[in-house]
Amino acid sequence: MAKFEGYKDIYVFVEQKNGEIANVGYELISEARKLVASIPHMNYSVVGILLGHQIKDKAQDVIAHGADRVVVVDHELLKDYSTQFYADALTQVIQEFKPDSLLTGATVLGRDLAPRVAARINAGLTADATKIEMDPEKKDEALLLVTRPTFGGNLFGTIICPDTRPQMATIRPNVFAMDAADPSRSGEVIEFEPTFADTDAKVVVKEVIAKVVEGIDITKCDILVGAGRGAEHCLDLVQAVADELGGAMCCSRAVVDDGFADKAIQVGQTGKTVRPSLYIACGISGACQHVAGMDKSDMIIAINRDPQAEIFSVSNMGFVGNVEEVLPLLKEEIIAAKKA
């Protein structure tokens, strides 16, 4: 008899707000597709879980992004996020369908929901993962190797949950790439009716006020020019280059700590994870906590006056020199290359 009888497939919690699906759900589905492809002998599927109210029509989008099946839990108590009702519903989905693994975005919602559900079902949860693989040594089970930064980002730990199911993990937005949607994909939509033992909300959300995000959302930018402490004295130049390239300025934590920039544009372990097509790191040392937030960028160009700076080890191209001298020249080169 299999060790975990009945537990199968990789499930992804697909977060939505007002019917709009957060990209992280699609990123996790894309990664889950790679995971199931790495264990063809297990014949696993990728299953999306969609909780909300009047969201059934979104199931096809989830399928288009790579899910083989979607479990839709449509209930008026799930219209807006509530820890109580979402945890009740997700727990019941797990008990009914027995996922072998369950991936959730490490968003504000996911960080609230996943640990609560894991505690209820006594499952192991790895939070804030940056890499997920299938253990190649295990041929008769789909054991996840989940890697996450630890000790302030100085080490990476790989965590396994061999004794409980589902294997749960939360993953930050932008860590994995999102595959393009294929509207012609077909899949199964399963409607699941939750039962709420107590429909009296313990916490009542009277009003949801959307946070007004001032400035640009760096996680959505295709070109980022990052300022480190070595560029603090010339942030105007960094901003001008970002504007010229049609991108945005972001920064390291040192720049935020020194009071030169808002935390909203900080990249890294305690900031945001970004994956633009171009990241120009200006006067950034390349500390692992910063690199964790930008090393998935398609092209990284670093400018640093120290030839030994760590940032060069993750860069596709590097310039040893003063930011103020190199950056304007680099900008001219990029503009000329774009015109050519």
Ligand SMILES: Cc1cc2nc3c(=O)[nH]c(=O)nc-3n(C[C@H](O)[C@H](O)[C@H](O)COP(=O)(O)OP(=O)(O)OC[C@H]3O[C@@H](n4cnc5c(N)ncnc54)[C@H](O)[C@@H]3O)c2cc1C
């Ligand atoms: C738990 C924890 C979480 C953290 N989270 C984050 C995070 O999310 N994001 C983050 O960025 N950091 C984070 N850090 C901090 C991180 O460890 C580094 O301290 C920080 O990234 C350093 O920023 P920096 O490279 O800009 O500054 P510095 O380390 O001071 O490096 C400045 C660099 O600029 C170069 N330089 C100086 N002057 C010039 C010049 N004129 N021209 C060219 N180059 C020049 C120097 O050679 C040097 O390499 C975290 C730390 C901890 C412990």
